Each structure stands twice: as C-alpha cells, then as structure tokens.
Amino acid sequence: MAEWPVLVLTQRFDPTADYVVNELTDRGVPVVRGDPGDFPTQLTLAARLDEGWIGTLRCGQRVLDLARVRSVYYRRPTVFRFDSAMSSESVRRWAMNEARYGFGGVISTLRGWLNHPAEISRAEYKPVQLDAAARAGLMVPPTLVTNDPTAMRDFASEVGQIVVKPLSGSGIVEDGQTRVVYTTPVPEVDFGDAAVGLTAHLFQARIPKQYEVRLTVVDDRLFGTRIDAGSEAARVDWRTDPDSLQYSVTEVPARVRTGILTLMHKLKLRFCAADFIVTPDDQWVFLELNPNGQWAFVEDATGQPITAAIADALQEETS
Amino acid sequence: MSPLVDHPDSLFPATTGFPLGRPVLPAQDTTVKAGKVTVPLALRYAVVPAQVEILDLEEVGYDEERQIGVVRQGDVLIPLLRRSIEFTATDTAKRGGQPDDTDRDYTED
Numbered sequence A: 001m002a003e004w005p006v007l008v009l010t011q012r013f014d015p016t017a018d019y020v021v022n023e024l025t026d027r028g029v030p031v032v033r034g035d036p037g038d039f040p041t042q043l044t045l046a047a048r049l050d051e052g053w054i055g056t057l058r059c060g061q062r063v064l065d066l067a068r069v070r071s072v073y074y075r076r077p078t079v080f081r082f083d084s085a086m087s088s089e090s091v092r093r094w095a096m097n098e099a100r101y102g103f104g105g106v107i108s109t110l111r112g113w114l115n116h117p118a119e120i121s122r123a124e125y126k127p128v129q130l131d132a133a134a135r136a137g138l139m140v141p142p143t144l145v146t147n148d149p150t151a152m153r154d155f156a157s158e159v160g161q162i163v164v165k166p167l168s169g170s171g172i173v174e175d176g177q178t179r180v181v182y183t184t185p186v187p188e189v190d191f192g193d194a195a196v197g198l199t200a201h202l203f204q205a206r207i208p209k210q211y212e213v214r215l216t217v218v219d220d221r222l223f224g225t226r227i228d229a230g231s232e233a234a235r236v237d238w239r240t241d242p243d244s245l246q247y248s249v250t251e252v253p254a255r256v257r258t259g260i261l262t263l264m265h266k267l268k269l270r271f272c273a274a275d276f277i278v279t280p281d282d283q284w285v286f287l288e289l290n291p292n293g294q295w296a297f298v299e300d301a302t303g304q305p306i307t308a309a310i311a312d313a314l315q316e317e318t319s
Numbered sequence B: 001m002s003p004l005v006d007h008p009d010s011l012f013p014a015t016t017g018f019p020l021g022r023p024v025l026p027a028q029d030t031t032v033k034a035g036k037v038t039v040p041l042a043l044r045y046a047v048v049p050a051q052v053e054i055l056d057l058e059e060v061g062y063d064e065e066r067q068i069g070v071v072r073q074g075d076v077l078i079p080l081l082r083r084s085i086e087f088t089a090t091d092t093a094k095r096g097g098q099p100d101d102t103d104r105d106y107t108e109d
Helices: A015-026 A089-108 A117-123 A126-135 A149-159 A194-198 A232-236 A254-267 A296-302 A306-315 B041-045
Strands: A006-009 A031-034 A043-049 A053-059 A062-065 A071-074 A143-146 A162-165 A172-174 A177-179 A201-205 A211-218 A221-228 A246-249 A271-278 A284-290 B060-063 B068-073 B076-079
Touching (some): A015 A031, A015 A296, A043 A089, A117 A254, A126 A254, A126 A284, A143 A149, A162 B041, A221 A296, A246 A296, B060 B076
Parallel strands (some): A006 A071
Antiparallel strands (some): A043 A053, A143 A201, A172 A177, A211 A271, A221 A246, B060 B068, B068 B076
C-alpha cells in the first residue's frame, strides 16, 4: 500500500497542514499536496470515466493517479485563479463555475475524506449543528435565530442576559481594516433594536462559565483542552485575547463523549473542533463546532498528539 | 464581486451550500433613506481582532520537495512549523502580484 498517496488539498501557506504532511512523510506515507486554486493554471486534470474516475492530477512535479488515492485531507484551499487575459469578469466567473463542477466534481468522488467538503459546507451552518447537537443529547444554550426585533426582545425577557454570535463566522473589511464579531453580550438598551431586522441574527442565553473547553475530535479520538481566560474580554469569548489564555488537558465526561461522537456521525464528520462552556456545576454546554477548525495551537500548548491522530486517520487504507 | 469569488473554498463555497437563490447578477445598490438603520445589530459589536504575529511574506516560501512552508531566518530556511498560527497578516502582494487575505488566520475557528 506504500504507493498509495494521501492527497492534501490546501494552500501553500498553511502551517497546520505542514504538521500533517511532515508526519506522513516521516512515516513513509507518500503525500501529494495541491491547491485547487492552482487549477487550471498549475494543476492539470485528465480524468476518464471507467468504473470510477481514472486518470491523473498533475501537481507541479508530482502526478497523482486518481484510482490510487489513499485518502484526502481537505484543509484551506484557495479559489480558482484564471489568466488575467480572459476577456471579462463574466467570462472568469463562468470559467470558475465550470472548474468547480468539473474539477470539484471529479475530486469529490475520491475516497477517504477528512472531511468531505460537502459535509464541511453543511456542518458550517450553526442552526444545523445546534439542531444535531441537541438531538445527539448534548446540552445546548437556549437559542434564537431571528430577524424579528420583537422576538429578540421577548427571548431576552424569557432567558435574561443574552449574547449575539455571528452565524457565518466571517469578518468584514472596510477601509482596509478587518473587523470581526465575537460572542458579545447584548446590552439591554439594544433589546428590540430595529437593526435586528436587517438580517438573520443568532442570540443565545448567556451561560454561567467556570471555564471553556476546546474539544478536538479525530474519528473516535477525543482531545479535550481546558481554556482558562485571564482577562475580562477572554472570559466572554476566549478568541478575543489569546495572550491571556492558559491551556491544559482535561478529561471528557462519558456523556459528552457519547454526545459528540453521535453528533459527528449525524454530520458525517471525521474531524471537528468543538467549543464547550463548563458551568460552575460542571455541566458541559455545547456552543459550536468548526468542521475544519484550527488545532495546531492546541497541540503546541498541551502536547496532545492531534497530528498523529490525523495522520493515523489518513494513513488508513481505503481501498 | 460575486460571492463565488469572495469565498475561500474553491470546491464547495458555503454560499452555494443552501441554494435559496443563485448569485447570477450582482446585487443592486439602493439609496438608504436618512434616519434608517443601516448596520445589522451584530455588526455594531464588531472589533479589530487581536493580532498575535505578523509574518513578512517576502520571507515565507514553499519547499517543493518537502511540500511544506518555510521561512527565512538569517541565511537559512526553516519550516513554518511550530510558529504561532493564531493570527497572521500581511499587506504583501502574493502570487501573481494579486493581494489577497487568505494568509489571515484566526484562532476563532
């Protein structure tokens, strides 16, 4: 099986993927790393339909036999890039769609994804993952998705303090400056604000917090990391002040383990980075998961062997 | 610019993951009447993210043989591994002379 390579789909600047590429290489597992964004200028695909797609994907000096792919690690690819000589933006957009459905369509049929991008795409919807988490038996905060200011005010009246979270996780760039929305307590003066009506908003009851946990899951292996915040801002959302954080390994309660594995199964994920609040009475409350989240900083901080777990998962034979 | 161009995922943009509508035509700008709210509530709380580290992309490269990123330190190239990736940013133009923001990475995810 040594000749069956792992395909790593990501951009060149992705130190987290480097961890896995390095580990697989050290184990003697062949790796072909390519960025779909290099298609069609530097990636060349030639696929014919037999009993499955056969042919080659040429990534620089390396040639991947599509019929002999061991597994696929999907990280952070860039968008397709096209020759600037193409006649117009409309032509480039058309070409991009063709690339997505052609290149993407063939690549999607490969086996052994961690994770398949279609499942990542679906799981990125917070309402989907929250619904699945509740059905999986995990404790979730009282939650409201709405564009109705009155519904938001009524929700706050019912649950008390509320926070707002972005649904998409994306930031905004204005005048060259990036800003992001973290989990933010909503002041009472904003209850029922008309600005709620401008788009969908995710509100949740503010959960009393002892500490937070980043739970990294690779297949059935769980890596629980306790995060203690050292500043007021980080106590609301630890992402706001990374320098104030302390990380330590923590045990995952059996009920949470069962719940998160059930959730992964429901979402057809083999990897995720999930966030929990642990309340003062030691209840684990699921906040969200990222099906393609960062994990190297957890390994660096705690020494948990996440790289090895991902490499193990990718190394498994899939034929 | 179309959502397809904006999204970093070239295979399955989340923008098309739930096809309530297809972005065939660019959205039309409309004039906002005075006194109207113009910013969704959640964006009212947007902040500049904590910046852990700034990498100079002029010093960052890619080792084709090992298939990993490298960074210049003095006269030698070392792997990017073990460097903080919680947040990096640069204004340096990338491949093809096209600036982009894909070198930004937040701990939030």
